[in-house]
Amino acid sequence: MDVALYEPDIPQNTAAILRTARCFHAAVHIVGPASFDLSDRAVRRAGLDYAASATLVRHLNWTSFAEAMAGRRIVLFTTRADTPLHDFAFHGDDVLLFGRESAGVPDAVHEASTARVRIPLAADARSLNLAVSVGIGLYEGLRASGTIATKGLA
Template sequence: MNIVLYEPEIPYNTGNIGRTCVATNTKLHLIKPLGFSLDQKEIKRAGLDYWPKLDYEVYENFEDFMKKNNNPKVWMATTKAHKVYTDVSYKSDDYIMFGPESRGIPEEILVDHEDECVRIPMFEDTRSINLCNSAAIVLYEALRQNHFEGLSLTGELHNLHWK
């Protein structure tokens, strides 16, 4: 899977999303301008020791991203979508894009991809859900539809006797 952040603004969100990407073997695509430096301590703090393990790429703009990835299938998470994120079929090589925290994906991009727009249902008076939570919600649905391919599905309890 692939997560795309279009002009992300808050380093903590990007750091947390990077950590989720490492945990799910998902590539992170960052489209400039970024609202922070990738060297900022906030990114590294949120991403913990996972950040050096992150597979990511940075692009100059949306057109650069589309060109370098051969015009991929991009699902666009937006509050303006007509479809719910659980109502579409994700393929293992799809891309899921999220816009900047303060304004979302620009409408000029959305109108060209209306059939690929998805939304997370929420109470009508709510503007949006935090970016890193939104990314995790949609990503895990896409992974679930692909049977969590390549991910560990079981854990193990250690037989510890507590006194």
């Protein structure tokens, strides 16, 4: 199971997501362009000791990402989804896609995703921080698909 970030806005969130994904043996795909420096040097600096061992894959744009993910399900996390996270049947090779902190994903990306899920929130809550959402989504996806055991997580 991998994580994909669509045109991320906030480098600190991306660094936290990189660390979280590394802890669960998941790759992070950045669907560009990001609104901050994604050079190897900048990633190492932001990711601290996890950057060297994390798997970060950069994609120029949505088209190149979609082509690279051919044959895999792209599961979009969005507040516009009808299916709550706990009712979705995850597969171990799913790619969990998260939108920009400021704007989510455009309608074309929303429609191109294989499935859409939402993290249930209190009725008066608007949204969660992106890094928190990724942590919740990745863990639940791994747990629900039975992938935790096969990844050797203790």
